Amino acid sequence: MNAVTGTIQPTQLKHPISDTMYGVFFEDINFAADGGLYAELIRNRSFEFPDALHGWEPDGDFEVRKGEANDVPFPKNPHYVRLTGTRHRDQWTALDNTGFRGLAFERGKRYNASFYARTANNTARQNIVVSLVDESGTVVAKQNVNVNSPAWKEYKATLTPSASADRGKFRLLYDGHSGSVDVEQISLFPADTFNGHANGLRKDLAQTIADLKPGIFRFPGGCIVEGTTLEQRYNWKDSVGPVGNRPLNGNRWNNTFVDHLTPDYFQSYGLGFYEFFVFCEEIGAEPLPVVNVGLACQYQNDERDLSAQVALDKLEPYIQDALDLIEFANGGTDTAWGKLRAEMGHTAPFNMKYIGIGNEQWGKLYTDRLPLFLEKIRAKYPEIQVVGSSGPSPDGNHFTYLWPKMKEFKVDLVDEHYYKDPNWFLNNVNRYDNYDRSGPKVFAGEYASHDNPTNSLYAALSEAAFMTGLEKNADVVRMTSYAPLLANYRAWQWAHDLIWFNNKQVVRTPSYYVQYLYSNNKGTHTLDIASLANKPQGVYLSAVADKTDNSVIVKAINVGTMPVSVKLKIQDAPANAAVKASGIFGNRRDKNTETAPDTIKLETSGLTLTDGNLDVSLKPGSFTVYRVSLK
Numbered sequence: 001m002n003a004v005t006g007t008i009q010p011t012q013l014k015h016p017i018s019d020t021m022y023g024v025f026f027e028d029i030n031f032a033a034d035g036g037l038y039a040e041l042i043r044n045r046s047f048e049f050p051d052a053l054h055g056w057e058p059d060g061d062f063e064v065r066k067g068e069a070n071d072v073p074f075p076k077n078p079h080y081v082r083l084t085g086t087r088h089r090d091q092w093t094a095l096d097n098t099g100f101r102g103l104a105f106e107r108g109k110r111y112n113a114s115f116y117a118r119t120a121n122n123t124a125r126q127n128i129v130v131s132l133v134d135e136s137g138t139v140v141a142k143q144n145v146n147v148n149s150p151a152w153k154e155y156k157a158t159l160t161p162s163a164s165a166d167r168g169k170f171r172l173l174y175d176g177h178s179g180s181v182d183v184e185q186i187s188l189f190p191a192d193t194f195n196g197h198a199n200g201l202r203k204d205l206a207q208t209i210a211d212l213k214p215g216i217f218r219f220p221g222g223c224i225v226e227g228t229t230l231e232q233r234y235n236w237k238d239s240v241g242p243v244g245n246r247p248l249n250g251n252r253w254n255n256t257f258v259d260h261l262t263p264d265y266f267q268s269y270g271l272g273f274y275e276f277f278v279f280c281e282e283i284g285a286e287p288l289p290v291v292n293v294g295l296a297c298q299y300q301n302d303e304r305d306l307s308a309q310v311a312l313d314k315l316e317p318y319i320q321d322a323l324d325l326i327e328f329a330n331g332g333t334d335t336a337w338g339k340l341r342a343e344m345g346h347t348a349p350f351n352m353k354y355i356g357i358g359n360e361q362w363g364k365l366y367t368d369r370l371p372l373f374l375e376k377i378r379a380k381y382p383e384i385q386v387v388g389s390s391g392p393s394p395d396g397n398h399f400t401y402l403w404p405k406m407k408e409f410k411v412d413l414v415d416e417h418y419y420k421d422p423n424w425f426l427n428n429v430n431r432y433d434n435y436d437r438s439g440p441k442v443f444a445g446e447y448a449s450h451d452n453p454t455n456s457l458y459a460a461l462s463e464a465a466f467m468t469g470l471e472k473n474a475d476v477v478r479m480t481s482y483a484p485l486l487a488n489y490r491a492w493q494w495a496h497d498l499i500w501f502n503n504k505q506v507v508r509t510p511s512y513y514v515q516y517l518y519s520n521n522k523g524t525h526t527l528d529i530a531s532l533a534n535k536p537q538g539v540y541l542s543a544v545a546d547k548t549d550n551s552v553i554v555k556a557i558n559v560g561t562m563p564v565s566v567k568l569k570i571q572d573a574p575a576n577a578a579v580k581a582s583g584i585f586g587n588r589r590d591k592n593t594e595t596a597p598d599t600i601k602l603e604t605s606g607l608t609l610t611d612g613n614l615d616v617s618l619k620p621g622s623f624t625v626y627r628v629s630l631k
């Protein structure tokens, strides 16, 4: 078969590519936050789960108590446990925590334990022993802590285990026999969190996200923004301020899927809006927070159910939440919410530019509410760009109703969602070619190719092919993000997901490498490939220029089963210019798993142009990025 031929003229820049083009979408689904990115190892640390001892294995004389607001360290989390030593001197009272589907720790690494405590029942100082216990029951790290006050105080200890465990335990043991001690907010973090923050993020997961160099970071969801009920919606104000006083919330994903029930799925809000903003800043992503528009999840509630919607004349607090959020992110320290941000450790504004109003909303319920938010946001913060919804699908009634409405409302970006099979992605590469260039821009905010098996190479290749169309239409598509981002192998509800993990391991999917390759080879301007000839079905090509390092970047996908030769003339390039090739390839059904995490892995190699031509053979089942240096 003849080689695919074409010509790229590097100086004929077409559209600038937005810095926000490739981003990530974080939602607390699949144990993405607690038991995932949030590095806290203790489950139910403040005894607020409906079963107050969920996650704990108590032994001895203990009592769960609920304190009055003025008698507990954290009034919004009023439960604590009283440990009493009334038994024989060789009988102990202890609380073991089993973590999130196991509590993993590594030999020689440091772990920071902390808890609030007070002596109770007029007893004098009390000794507590905190320890790490491995699977065999052996204590592999321990430290004594003296509780020396009848007033609540925070106590800390550092534990360095002498052995590792996958399913270990944290133990808090009352080392006394005649007194009582109250304990609350029992916490354990690895000392080595991402960028070393206390209350920080799990380093390996955070780094895997950072490696994507996301231009945009959308959070905190997703359907959890809406909640199954309005009471359960994600209320960002509950997620800021002192960590111990952030009230526990249920998770909208706990009982959604019959085959993946996780009724023990709660949000501690330890990873809250402040932590999200800091993370965005540290990884160079623009924050895109989403707030509730006055609707509980529309999938889970009938539109006639008035309890799932806020009446229009009662919407003011929700609108105020959006305005206050902007103040929290950007306001001066002389504003109420800007002051809180400063007290939490960030005096400078976060310089937030975008806000999403509503998640995946649809219908008149949405279009009645959105303008009320827009009016107030536009009046007070005209510089903030607002993202509106086009519903849950890339076409159909909701979509065709909402897009004209979004234009009428003059939102800045419209969020589109599509979870489809690989054929849909391959057949929709040209989706944006004829979009209206004068209206709002597109945020492809949630998409993933769903294949069998889950997260196959073929699914990823279909996404890579589709993304050539996103890239080509960079004048209208300004932001994109795969969804969902994270999934815990032991506690997931939704597949496919970009990154899978267990308590010790991170597994990058083929789709992860696709996102990585696009984002790390984003370029600054699109380029046409002229005179394209002999291109068989199943081959997808695109080109961009990168003015930051004077290179041309060609992306090439071959979803077919035969190798394909490609010969592209790069006009005026040095005859044997250096080329870096990076990519993935394999069999269509290949996927990465816990036991075979590198079945599909990133391969890189160096080559040169041949007489100014990129002359290469595309392997079957491959996605390759060729970065041609014009220097």
Ligand code: AHR
Pocket: 027, 029, 221, 222, 223, 224, 359, 360, 392, 417, 446, 483, 484, 494
């Ligand atoms: O990404 C999973 C879910 O898909 C999101 O929460 C929601 O917006 C969509 O339906």
